[in-house]
Amino acid sequence: MKKVVLTMMTALLVMFIVGCSQQSDEANGDEAGAEEKQTITLGVTPWTSTVPPTEIAQIILEDMGYNVEQTQADAGSTYIGLSRGDIDVFMDGWFPVHDVYIEKYSDTIEETAVSYPEADSGLVVPTYMEDVNSIEDLKGIEANLSNEIYGIEEGASITGEIDGLIESYELDVTQVNSSEGGMIAQAMRKMESEEPVVFYGWRPHTMFNKFDIKVLEDPKGIFETASVKVITNNEIQETAPDAYAFLSNWSISIDDVEEMIVKIEEEEIPAEEVAQEWIDNNQDKVDEMLGE
Incomplete structure (x- = not known):
């Protein structure tokens, strides 16, 4: 009888150890998965032109498996954040006006793609x-x-x-x-x-x-036709190469952006809904940006 009891206790102890080991492995796996889901931070300036491309980029990056956060700041602070790595991406860089920031932070940020080339x-x-x-x-x-x-x-x-x-x-x-x-x-x-x-x-x-x-006409040529670009910090190319590849292929028409601004500002349609509608209506364009 003692042998039977001892055998049962031994078996229960083994099952307990195995169970704990499996739970530990699962917990470690969950932690590893959480660590792998990287956060990408998008800078957002207080301009209406920044909202549509930022919302579209966020939806696509989230579909790629990233956590995405937005940081509100003025242009100068956004570029400082990019240079420090606090912000990963800015979807609304205006050039040549923003050349001063690129020159100042050239060691840490880069012009990654052109959204649209002719913005008056x-x-x-x-x-x-x-x-x-x-x-x-x-x-x-x-x-x-x-x-x-x-x-x-x-x-x-x-x-x-x-x-x-x-x-x-x-x-x-x-x-x-x-x-x-x-x-x-x-x-x-x-x-x-x-x-x-x-x-x-x-x-x-x-x-x-x-x-x-x-x-107004500008005979001295102080104002130039702007080119709007995606700006990234240099780290994202290594830490999130697939996200960087998508952002490198980014482009959108100025007419599409203006149409979305009207829907958001005038028709009061939520920005996320307007962005998703653009994605649904431009899946070929999205696939091209994703390299598919």
Whole structure:
């Protein structure tokens, strides 16, 4: 009888040890799987043009098996984050305006792909300012503008470009900086009563769908047609090579981006839904970017 009891106890002990070993192996496997699911951080500036490509990239990267997070920051802080490795990807780099950041952080970041090559930007006025068609036409009418030009946030490199433009054209105006939404709100208040107003405009943006505005000619060539690019930190090429390959193949049309901005801003459709719709309607394009 003692032998039978001893045998049963031995068998139970073996089963217990095996069970614990299997649970440990499964736990270790789960931990390894969690470690393998890397997080990619996308930088997001407070510009409407940044949202659609960022949301599309996030959905695709998540489908590839990555955790994806977004970090909100102004342009300068976004590039600092890229250079430090706190941010992995920025989908809305504007060039040549952002050349200063590439030059400053050339050891740690790179221009990875072109989203779209021809994005117009410059000082804009409402079309009812019929006699103002060039930046030079602002000379002498600064008082009518309350000696102000409206621009976006101070952290944006375009802010310095506009200050340089004011000096170059010898305009008696001061740039008033605020968020993109704040700038548009200030301009709208002026346009509602058909007062003279000058502010910074660019495509893609709903302002060209919502308002009757025109881009002023720039005889000195201070504003250039922008090329919008994907920027990555140098580490992602080694840590997430398949994600880097996808981002290297990235491209999207400016018309598609502008159409999505209208849906998000005007029709109030959630950005994630708009991005998924674009993916569903452009699967061939997505497959091409994924190398499939």
